[in-house]
Amino acid sequence: MARRRGWGGSPPESDDEASRRIVTAAVELIGRTGSEISIADVAESLGVIRQTVYRYFPSADALMRASAIASVDGYLDRLTQQVKGMEDPVEAMTEAVVYTLTQVPRTPHLGILLSATYSSVHPEGITSEEAQAFGMTMIRRFDVDWEHYGYDDASLHELVEYLLRTMQSFFIAPGNPPRSAADLRRYLRRWMGSAIIAQTTNRV
Structure with a gap:
């Protein structure tokens, strides 16, 4: 049940989809704040725990780089x-x-x-x-x-x-x-x- 409460109630169907959704959330957060963000920020926006984000991105730096590339x-x-x-x-x-x-x-x-x-x-x-x-x-x-x-x-x-x-x-x-x-x-x-x-x- 906890898993379904995350991801807006609609868990990703694959690892690729999960990665894309994490990056999309990070891009949106960066666009709003104009600054760097943390794994915790992204996890909270998706309604998941930090370990879920870490599964796809080993560090905040890795997520920031992927988000920067995706948003330019x-x-x-x-x-x-x-x-x-x-x-x-x-x-x-x-x-x-x-x-x-x-x-x-x-x-x-x-x-x-x-x-x-x-x-x-x-x-x-x-x-x-x-x-x-x-x-x-x-x-x-x-x-x-x-x-x-x-x-x-x-x-x-x-x-x-x-x-x-x-x-x-x-x-x-x-x-x-x-x-x-x-x-x-x-x-x-x-x-x-x-x-x-x-x-x-x-x-x-």
Whole structure:
């Protein structure tokens, strides 16, 4: 009986459904509060005990990452429009970083994905499977012919890691005072751009 009182009286029919419902509840809570949430918060909203949520997500950090990934579709749509027509990888990547950093205040889930919590408590968070999937989805939407610039699947994954680490660093420590958007673009084109183009000259 206790089980049926949870989940709004309608228990999930599979583990996949349970996981999706937990993530959906977390996304809704983050959207309302604009901040990180706990396993207890999500369990309470679903009417289940914390151990039920832990069955699917071993930690609050794991749930937060999954929730962040699941909730940034709107951001990805806006980013796609922002970089539309940019066929040069340096220009596209530069704009992606600048745009992402300006979108964090509008997209709390995105801020959580890039937040310092993961770098200090779980350093692997920014290179987690969820974050990598997010990054690959991001750059696959660019109008860049990656193969033309020497990128195969393996090197694209490395590029995604580099992009995530770069965005995380600017999110955590934007500078004092922070660079303007124009100054940040110039900085990224010079230094990040050199790394991106290096794949073209170093391919075998």
